[in-house]
Amino acid sequence: LPGATPADQAACVSQLQTAFAAYPRLRAVVTCRMLDYSQQLAGSGLQTVLLDPWTVAQMTTYLQELGSTMLLERLQAKDPLLLALGQVPSLLYMIAELAAAYMPPADDQAAPVPFLTSQSALFKQFVDTLLGWAEVKSPAGAALFSRATVVSALARLAAAMQAAGWRGTDVQHAWASAQLAPTPQALLAGPPPLALGNADPRDK
Numbered sequence: 111l112p113g114a115t116p117a118d119q120a121a122c123v124s125q126l127q128t129a130f131a132a133y134p135r136l137r138a139v140v141t142c143r144m145l146d147y148s149q150q151l152a153g154s155g156l157q158t159v160l161l162d163p164w165t166v167a168q169m170t171t172y173l174q175e176l177g178s179t180m181l182l183e184r185l186q187a188k189d190p191l192l193l194a195l196g197q198v199p200s201l202l203y204m205i206a207e208l209a210a211a212y213m214p215p216a217d218d219q220a221a222p223v224p225f226l227t228s229q230s231a232l233f234k235q236f237v238d239t240l241l242g243w244a245e246v247k248s249p250a251g252a253a254l255f256s257r258a259t260v261v262s263a264l265a266r267l268a269a270a271m272q273a274a275g276w277r278g279t280d281v282q283h284a285w286a287s288a289q290l291a292p293t294p295q296a297l298l299a300g301p302p303p304l305a306l307g308n309a310d311p312r313d314k
Contacts, residue, residue: 123150130155163197172202180209184226191229208235237264263290 130136140156164172166185169192173182184192196202208225215221225235241260245252270289271281 126151164199169196169202173206176206178206178209181206191226204236237261266290
């Protein structure tokens with residue numbers, strides 16, 4: 111339901127619940143994180159299904175279909191970052207998108223690909239790409255806050271999640287909101303200096 115208004119979402123959920131009640135033997139697959147997080151379909155009898163991480167063979171097949179020579183070479187070389195993140199299809203798709211658009215420096219064609227040198231550099235590229243897509247998809251929505259403000263909010267939340275030891279998990283909305291800033295003015299002023307202790311050992 112991306113881009114739908116709250117009223118549109120409520121109408122869609124109501125239609126789904128009506129269909130499930132009318133056809134109890136109907137087999138349906140719902141892939142919508144927002145509906146899952148908000149538990150709007152909690153009473154519809156649906157069960158959560160967890161998918162197994164992709165294997166190296168599946169990653170290889172996917173990258174071969176895309177013709178991503180660069181990533182195939184990194185995968186064959188057992189690149190730890192690619193092996194770890196490539197287990198999630200959506201992340202591998204994002205990495206492949208970045209690789210397809212990558213242009214090496216004119217004066218150093220063999221330079222390491224910046225977004226594959228560290229997890230933090232890669233995720234920064236993810237954020238930049240997602241914000242760019244959001245601006246194209248909804249210019250009005252993107253105009254509500256500057257990119258710097260959104261990045262500031264994400265930086266604060268990422269720091270709080272790292273301090274709490276949470277990685278790759280969803281968090282409660284109330285908790286996340288409380289981490290962003292004590293006041294709107296503080297958020298607009300930018301992220302505070304981070305003191306996160308030791309660096310992430312995977313960020314190499």
